[in-house]
Amino acid sequence: MMTNPGFGGGGISHALFSLFPIIFGTVFVLVIGTILVKSVKGVSQWSSNNQAERRKEWARVVTKRTQVYGGSGDTSASTDYYVTFELPDRSRLEMKLRGAEYGLLAEGDTGTLDYQGTRFHAFQRE
Structure with missing residues (x-):
């Protein structure tokens, strides 16, 4: 069988x-x-x-970048916005911003960065 x-x-x-x-x-x-x-x-x-202590100090916008994810098939794409700031001691902080805040900054801008840890609060351009 x-x-x-x-x-x-x-x-x-x-x-x-x-x-x-x-x-x-x-x-x-x-x-x-x-x-x-x-x-x-x-x-x-x-x-x-x-x-973390909330800090306000002089900073310069070094670079900006975006990260796009999703968007395959019927799903919509999402974008995260990041800006790298250089502080007076030459250290750099990359922070995630909302799109409206991101759009107001340009590489080379200088001003006062208001932040808490890795949380961005504001950037007041000089």
Whole structure:
């Protein structure tokens, strides 16, 4: 009697069906783990910024950049806006800004940067 290597007789299909819960479980754990890690990092950064001293000091806009993500298929694209400021001690801070704030700055601008940790509050151009 010959066994059918298809669906009823085991073989490759049986191995795939028995591996499916393991693969699905692994992907599920990775997705949930990634969400948890990003959430913990976000809360940690938020808390760190709240505890940091709010500072106002002279700065120069060194560079601007954008990061576009999403936008495949029927989903819309989103854009994050970043500006790098150089402080008097030559250290640099890259901060995420809203689009309206980003649009008002140009590379080379100098003025007073108001920030708290990595949180941008304002930039008053000279």
